[in-house]
Amino acid sequence: MRRTARLLTGTALAVATAGLATAPAHGGGVPAAARLRGAPAAAGTGSLQVSPATAVPGGRITVNTTECGARGTAIADAGSVGAGTFMLAPGTNEGEAVGEFRVPTGAQPGTYEIVAKCAEGDRQVTGDLVVALSTARMGAAHEQVRPRGSVKTGVGGALGTDPVQTAAGVAALAVAAAGGTWLLHRRARGDGI
Amino acid sequence: MRRVGDTAIAAVTVVALGSGTWLLAAPDATHTPPQPAAAEGRPDPGEERLGAGALAPSPPTRIRIPSIRVNAPLTGLGLTPAGSLDVPPAGNKNLAGWYEAGTTPGETGTAIVAGHVDNAEGPAVFYDLGALKRGAAIEIDRRNGGVAVFTVDAVEVYPASAFPDDKVYGAAPRPELRVITCGGGYSKATGYQGNVVVFAHLTGSR
Numbered sequence: 269m270r271r272t273a274r275l276l277t278g279t280a281l282a283v284a285t286a287g288l289a290t291a292p293a294h295g296g297g298v299p300a301a302a303r304l305r306g307a308p309a310a311a312g313t314g315s316l317q318v319s320p321a322t323a324v325p326g327g328r329i330t331v332n333t334t335e336c337g338a339r340g341t342a343i344a345d346a347g348s349v350g351a352g353t354f355m356l357a358p359g360t361n362e363g364e365a366v367g368e369f370r371v372p373t374g375a376q377p378g379t380y381e382i383v384a385k386c387a388e389g390d391r392q393v394t395g396d397l398v399v400a401l402s403t404a405r406m407g408a409a410h411e412q413v414r415p416r417g418s419v420k421t422g423v424g425g426a427l428g429t430d431p432v433q434t435a436a437g438v439a440a441l442a443v444a445a446a447g448g449t450w451l452l453h454r455r456a457r458g459d460g461i
Numbered sequence: 462m463r464r465v466g467d468t469a470i471a472a473v474t475v476v477a478l479g480s481g482t483w484l485l486a487a488p489d490a491t492h493t494p495p496q497p498a499a500a501e502g503r504p505d506p507g508e509e510r511l512g513a514g515a516l517a518p519s520p521p522t523r524i525r526i527p528s529i530r531v532n533a534p535l536t537g538l539g540l541t542p543a544g545s546l547d548v549p550p551a552g553n554k555n556l557a558g559w560y561e562a563g564t565t566p567g568e569t570g571t572a573i574v575a576g577h578v579d580n581a582e583g584p585a586v587f588y589d590l591g592a593l594k595r596g597a598a599i600e601i602d603r604r605n606g607g608v609a610v611f612t613v614d615a616v617e618v619y620p621a622s623a624f625p626d627d628k629v630y631g632a633a634p635r636p637e638l639r640v641i642t643c644g645g646g647y648s649k650a651t652g653y654q655g656n657v658v659v660f661a662h663l664t665g666s667r
Binding site (some may be wrong): 279324325326327372373374376377401413414415416418419420421422423424425426427433434435436438439440441442443444447448451454 | 467470471473474475477478480481482483484493494518520537538540543544545546548551553560561562563564565573575576577578579580581582583584585587588619620621624626630631641642643647649652653655656661
């Protein structure tokens with residue numbers, strides 16, 4: 269009996285150990301491995317290149333990776349910054365998958381992780397995007413886009429008859445009506461004017 | 462005696478009829494948004510109040526201009542396809558916007574706020590902007606809980622046909638603010654012919 273129990277415990281421990289050892293090959297361990305192999309990313313983490321690595325809300329971002337094979341495609345997720353998912357397709361450079369998205373205009377400043385999953389296999393790569401509210405701190409390479417020209421901030425809906433003037437006019441006509449009525453009464457009674 | 466009274470009533474009736482008709486039918490019976498006087502333009506040399514140090518960037522949430530009773534939330538604005546500043550939704554008459562790809566109010570540079578002077582229903586958030594005076598305070602609530610306080614340097618009107626982009630949107634070496642609305646005359650064919658632009662710089666925070 270005791271022997272059986274020991275055997276069972278030993279088997280369970282062995283299975284658990286094996287599970288721990290193989291887990292990194294499927295789960296969170298892959299980005300780490302990919303990071304070692306991949307080209308240095310602009311933001312310094314992951315092997316998904318994000319360019320520009322720092323952008324303002326509304327900016328267009330290109331991401332690419334060489335981790336998905338020669339004709340590899342991938343599904344990328346920029347949901348962290350509110351941009352949803354988009355596709356990476358083989359680009360002009362050999363063995364590279366490229367995709368694009370736009371930073372939502374309502375994005376808050378911060379660092380966001382962009383994740384791409386290769387279509388074949390379960391390899392996953394990540395890269396960082398920094399959203400800044402101003403390009404002032406981004407260096408001369410990124411000139412801040414400024415608005416041009418006048419702004420359409422009115423339709424003329426406030427232009428109309430002045431309510432005070434309208435009220436005065438209505439009051440004056442009311443006085444005239446009262447006076448006229450009174451005079452007509454007098455005439456009807458034959459008093460004459 | 463009665464005859465005199467009747468004559469007076471008849472006279473009052475005639476005058477009231479005439480003035481009432483004139484008040485209701487007068488062609489110039491319109492009121493337009495206030496426009497800045499020339500005196501609200503360039504400040505005298507040395508008159509400008511000393512600026513305050515720049516604040517860390519934090520998005521603005523609300524604008525308050527006590528002297529013209531403005532107190533409105535701020536929404537983010539982008540650019541139109543033509544490159545001009547977009548405007549807040551016209552349906553909400555107490556809503557202004559800020560150019561969120563630009564400088565946040567309080568940090569070094571030129572922050573831009575815009576709002577409607579009117580919408581189809583009538584006056585809107587910045588109807589009285591043209592009546593703002595030099596030296597008036599503009600307060601911007603910031604998401605980090607702070608308040609940036611700006612002082613008005615000038616209030617100008619520019620025609621859309623000759624809008625001074627650099628002066629209005631150009632970079633500044635200190636924390637500045639522009640508040641923009643429509644103005645400069647109105648015609649049925651073209652709408653408002655320009656913009657009222659308020660120039661202000663940071664003078665405090667709390």
